[in-house]
Amino acid sequence: MSKTAEPTAQRALPGRKAQAARNDELILAAARDVFLAEPKAPISAVAERAGVGISALYRRYPSKEELLRTLCYDGLRRYNAEAEAALADSDGWAALTGFLERVVDADVHSLTVHLAGTFTPDDSILPEVMRSAEANEELIRRARESGRLRDGVTVADLGLVLEACSAISLPDPERTAQLRRRVLALLIDGLAAPGELPGPPPAPGEFAGRWQPRGK
Structure with a gap:
């Protein structure tokens, strides 16, 4: 050469x-x-x-399965990046609410709602799953210490809030984003409201079954 x-x-x-x-x-x-x-x-x-x-x-x-796996794993990494960025905020309540807003804007949970069960997760995602659990626990702990978080709210409730927002979907993406933010504002008010929550929170692993492969 x-x-x-x-x-x-x-x-x-x-x-x-x-x-x-x-x-x-x-x-x-x-x-x-x-x-x-x-x-x-x-x-x-x-x-x-x-x-x-x-x-x-x-x-x-x-394969299609590999593409679906990558898509969902990238979504979890985005979620974790937003959670860790939120932890830099010294205000525990602002950290939690800002995190929820950014994750809703990123539409991460639509991947969970629509694609769970369409592929088989592998062990490569376990570090990200652990990272997510730790960041979520810390966000809830700090929000609770701020005195603003409603009694009885758990980490698992964050998933319910995010999935409720992701359920809103219209043909117009801009309008979808507006309505998701509107619903999130209502839900955040609920996270700070007084009074007992009805029923127990989601149990560990209660939603895990949806990641089992669906019938073709």
Whole structure:
């Protein structure tokens, strides 16, 4: 190889990596849109939506299950990043409410509601699951110490709040976002309201069964 050829090859490599990264972003964004609308949609619909060839998609994601797994795992990582960012706020109540607002805006829980049971989780996600549990516990602890959090609210109740917001879905994304924020404001008021909550909170693992593969 000549002295001039090697730098050319080195300069070309970042370009290929950049294109691959762009394709991956397109694929994941398309997969989110396609599978939230119809979890049983074929993987070819994702390639068409992303504007990439089916062979390019399969090189990155060998199966639909792998694509669904990546999509949901990325959602959990986003959730954890927002939780850890919230913990930097010294105001425990503001930390919790700001976290809920950002997660609702990111629409992370729609992935859980629509895609749970469409793939088999593997052990690679366990560190993120533990990270999520620890951050959630700390957010609730600090909110309780602020004196603003309603008695009886648990970490599991956060999931109920977020899933209630994600259930709102209209054809207009902007209107959906507005209504989700409106409902969240009502629910946050409930998190600070006095009085006992009816019924026990969700038990550990009570929703875990939905991650079992659904019948085809």
